[in-house]
Amino acid sequence: MAQDKRPYIVVVIIQAIYTGMFILSKAALDEGLSPAVFLFYRQAVASILLVPITIGAKWGTQSKLSFMLLFKIFMLSLVGITVGLNVYHIGLKYTSETVASAAFNAIPVITFFLAFLLRMETLKIRKSHGMAKAAGVALCLAGVVVIAFYVGPTIHPLNHHRLFHPKGGSQSETHSNGEWIKGTFLLFFANTAWSLWLVMQGLILKECPSKLLLTTLQCVFSTIQTFVAAIALERDFSKWKMGFDVRLLAVVYCALFNAVISWYLQAWCLQVKGPVFVAMSNPLAIIFTVFSALIILGETIHLGSIIGGILTVAGLYSVLWGKNKESKISNSENERSKGQNTEQEVVVPIDETDSESSSRRLDVSV
Structure with a gap:
């Protein structure tokens, strides 16, 4: 029972870490930190932390990594980290942490379709578990649509003092409608890259000898890639300077908690439960983010965000219920098949001409 609960506890921890990433990344970008430089710094710090740990652990294998596997991990880092996170940080700069966490919920929908196309997931629509999975994906999509297009009444914050004060004032003052739309589009593009990253990671884990090694190699490769991208995108080297403020805090937090721990x-959860299970936990991030924005950051929240969050969480539980029931049915069918195989009798032909063996069988029967 404890082992069955571990993946659920792990995904909650992952989403709590992502919530901190949303909030601190937005605060660092509002302080003027370049998105490309920010990503390079966080990946470099993560590599510095992970490489000694991986060498010390000896990653439990003597097998050599093939060139093809290294190339796959390099491309995995390029798609999910270098491209995905660079686009994400640019989109976050033009929007808010609440919008980023809301757009994050598109990942389960995209991941499910990618996994379905690659035959990593099944959808038996005539079965109850298949209908539950389809309904869950629809609810998640509906939640994203509600958050994006419905504002609703304003809910005033319980805390009227912002923890972080952006240099440009409030969000409505610093971002035009065009920037907001562009930022939202970029966030959804980043989510597509992350969905592909989740699916590819699930496939590569079958070849890679260690989850720790895979995480470390991704950080090392992405450090090189993001450095090249930062040099190309940010020519003003004054923006590479760091101080003892929220920018440094964001880099250390994202490197340690996001890139290393989460x-x-x-990777562990992907190996145990698959990419769709991990992606379907993303709606929890918006609940944590809305709570943090309302209680800690002193931000104004709209009713549309709460309704959308409820819909996405309902979709999460619907898909998890469907996957759980599908797993139970599959396990019972396997046990029934094994039971039928053990009950089959093996008939051994008897040679009637062998009088000695016949008498021996007669004595045993008497």
């Missing part, structure tokens, strides 16, 4: 936990 990615390792995510």
Whole structure:
């Protein structure tokens, strides 16, 4: 029972870490930190932390990594980290942490379709578990649509003092409608890259000898890639300077908790439960983010965000219920098949001409 609960506890921890990433990343970008430079710094710090740990652990194998596997991990880092996170940080700069966490909920929908196309997931629509999975994906999509297009009444914050004060004032003052739309589009593009990253990671884990090694190699490769991207995108080297403020806090937090801890936990969860299970936990991030924005950050929340969050969480539980029931049915069918195989009799032909063996069988029967 304890082992059955571990993946559920792990995904909650992962989403709590992502919530901190949303909030601190937005605060760092509002302080003027370049998105490309921010990503390079966090990946470099993560690599510095992970490489000694991986060498010390000896990653439990003597097998050599093939060139093809290294190339796959390099491309995995390029798609999910270098491209995905760079686009995400640019989109986050033009929007807010609440919108980022809301857009994050598109990942389960995209991941499910990618996994379905790659035959990593099944959808038996005539079965109850298949209908539950389809309904869950629809609810998640509906939640994203509600958050994006319905504002609703304003809910005033319980805390009227912002923890972080952006240099440009409030969000409505610093971002035009065009920037907001562009930022939202970029966030959804980043989510598509992350969905592909989750699916590819699930496939590569079958070849890679260690989850820790996979996490470390992704950080090392992405450090090189993001450095090249930062040099190309940010020519003003004054923006590379760091101080003892929220920018440094964001880099250290994202490197330690997001890139090191959450990615390792995510790799473990991918191996145990698959990419769709991990992606379907993303709606929890918006609940944590809305709570943090309302209680801690002193931000104004709209009713549309709460309704959308409820819909996405309902979709999460619907898909998890469907996957759980599908797993139970599959396990019972396997046990029934094994039971039928053990009950089959093996008939051994008897040679009637062998009088000695016949008499021996007669004595045993008497």
